[in-house]
Amino acid sequence: MAAYETHDFDVLVIGAGGAGLRAAIAAADAGARTGLVCKSLLGKAHTVMAEGGVAAALGNVYPEDNWKVHFRDTMRGGKLLNNYRMAQIHAQEAPDRVLELEEWGAAFDRTPDGLILQRDFGGHRYARLAHVGDRTGLEMIRTLQHQTVQRPVEVFMECTALRLLKDGDRVSGAFGYWRQSGAFVLFRAKSVVLATGGVGKIYTITSNSWEYTGDGHAMALRAGADLIDMEFIQLHPTGMVWPPSVRGLLVTEGVRGDGGVLRNKDGARFMFDYVPEMFRSDTAETEEEADRWYTDHANNRRPPELLPRDEVARAINSEVRQGRGSPHGGVFLDVATRLPAAVIKKRLPSMYHQFMELAEVDITKEPMEVGPTAHYIMGGVRVDADTAASTVPGLYAVGEVAGGMQGANRLGGNSLSDLLVFGRRAGEAAAEYAAGLGSDPPAVNEEHAEAFARWALEPFEREEGENPYEVHEDLREAMQTNVGLVRNEDDMKKALKEIMVLQERADRVAVRGSRVYNPGWHTALDLHSLLTVAEVVTLAAIERKESRGAQTRDDYPGPDPEFAKVNVVVRLLGKDLVVKQEPIPVMPEDLKELVEQ
């Protein structure tokens, strides 16, 4: 029998980025005994890399901004596939959550009047992103981290959750291991909040860190929850393309929000050639109008460089395919000829630093080379809009691991606000659910825990076997090549076949060394989440036979009105993944009017 330690909580939060921290704060404030499981050290989660800002209709720069406009922009950006109720709650509550961060000590940049400054971003009608230069995520995670450690929240750093535990239909805890010692740990919990982030590590070119292996998506699926919209993976249009070692690293949309423009190898601002019908009336027709917009939003329309990310990523891809790209297979992002050097260093300090240190490019003098990079999954666990509850009693999901809020494409800045708004709601709802269980808490089946432990240790027992890093690399290649920016059924079926082979290889992985901080072992275990998520993404992408938002298919190049009415849902029945189309919630008339304005 494998040994493990045991902990008891009312609410167990898995993941300690912005969403997990905000959920833990809310749960603790509601009086729940709260545990927080964090795959890395506290404060290192992916939120730390967020750059441009947090979207909230504070109206500090444009008083005409309000939640209704934010709601409209979010729905249009998501190609109307969003859960309207989530988008509504998000737009209504984001300002309060930002002001709360300020009250907790976050040092946002200021307007001349001393209020929180807001910057322009793609798809947002007004300057809406509260920010701290181009390192807003760091400010957010640190502020939330300080708030968390001041509360009675027990933090488990460098601890990975492997599986959720259930008692009948209900969640009863989670099972995982300490990275530092390799020892197993069992959490008995009345409710569990998943805040595990995304899945970027199924791709070769990604802005995501090693943590983004889809653990939460895979755990939820295995626990019986529905996953929706998994075909929608956002390619951020501007990742670094050179040198190879930093390929995919994020270049903030703030560069374009502050005046940077995209050019092809001939120096042309090609985005003017890629304005879709839906956004034509909002977009400038000439460079002169676009340039005037930065200082006068009222009398000019926005530059096409600030279209939503899916549009910009597709345009860049098209320019490169037609031979008008930059030397290393991207396009040019030019801020040097647009803003004085001092302003660039002030507004975009970490971009300046990143290019100087890693690419030897001075962005105040030369253009950057950029191209699309896998950045964010819109899809995730299907949740109730008001409480973030999944379809499994006691299981909640928030942030990137949850689906619905962002529809077919997320607007920049809407993730940091999503984390705060629904993090708080999930923490409160999970605490309330736990309190409501009273004398009927769910039980943990220790046999299940022991079975997970035996399974996790199998790679140590194999003398010879596959190298876990090689299996992972091959998966990333297969997904990058076959389920990338432009998809078709033949390629995706090829990917499914490769995933099957890789699953067999993953079952033959061998690990050397001890259980103490052994990254080979960690990778061997992560493979199972990665492969599961890759399969779900591919199945969902095949099912959606149209191009919409982040999904572009060359075998179905246009949108199909029938697919505008459905989410693709994937769930596990027995051992089989089942893919279904289910109707999206229908928007009430008053909200529909807002969207059509």
Added chain:
Amino acid sequence: MRVWRGDASGGDFVDYRVDAEEGEVVLDVLHRIQAQQANDLAIRWNCKAGKCGSCSAEVNGLPRLTCMTRMSTFEPGEDITVNPMRTFPIVKDLVTDVQFNYEMAKRVPPFRPQRRDPDGKYRLQQEDIERVQEFHKCIECFLCQDVCHVIRDHPENAEHFAGPRLFIRYAELEMHPLDTNDRSLLVQEKMGLGYCNITKCCTEVCPESIHITDNAIIPMKERVITKKYDPVTRLREKMRKRRLQLQAEGALPERTKLRRARALADTVRDGGSTGTGTD
């Protein structure tokens, strides 16, 4: 590349022959060793972009982020040595136990803001917030803690020395225009600010170029001296903080607050002790 391998019980450098490609950093090469030659090589890392501060180690003896140390800064064929941060206990290979920093962070008295303006907003000037923002750039790589000789050479000091990372945390709170808490004497008496003799090693290794010594530690030392040795300043400061705190808690109606503030100010001018209103 020579990489230290081992655990708390001991270890040694192991040589790996490995190619580096154009534009790579030390962490890329460590990853290649890990993927191809030593699957169990322990490295802590996350963003690989200099933003999370996880991959700290000592490269050729210098405390560095391995993700921001380019291979092109070394001569072709040059031996490169990578060992874990020396100040912290070893977990395995390049991974150290940095729990000390998190324990010290828990002891920091929290941010306690003033009340909002009547319209529900805070108004702060950009130049005031910028002083705080410099310290908020900290990515908690703990290289400053690693290099600080007060704990590097004298581990016994760790019990009562918070270290440069925490000193900028105290400084950012003390200098925050909205904060009403007072931590300066705590920093001196319990957190070991006095141990720092301003050798600026921390400033030199900071990957975020925070002026730890000049902008945080020295101003904090000055504050402490003013508070500790000038009785009038000390009293006035206490009363100011108390007033702001009561205001923050909404404990005093506007008129009482004004009356009390005036009375306290008069007492200070008289040089006497109020006996009430201070803590």
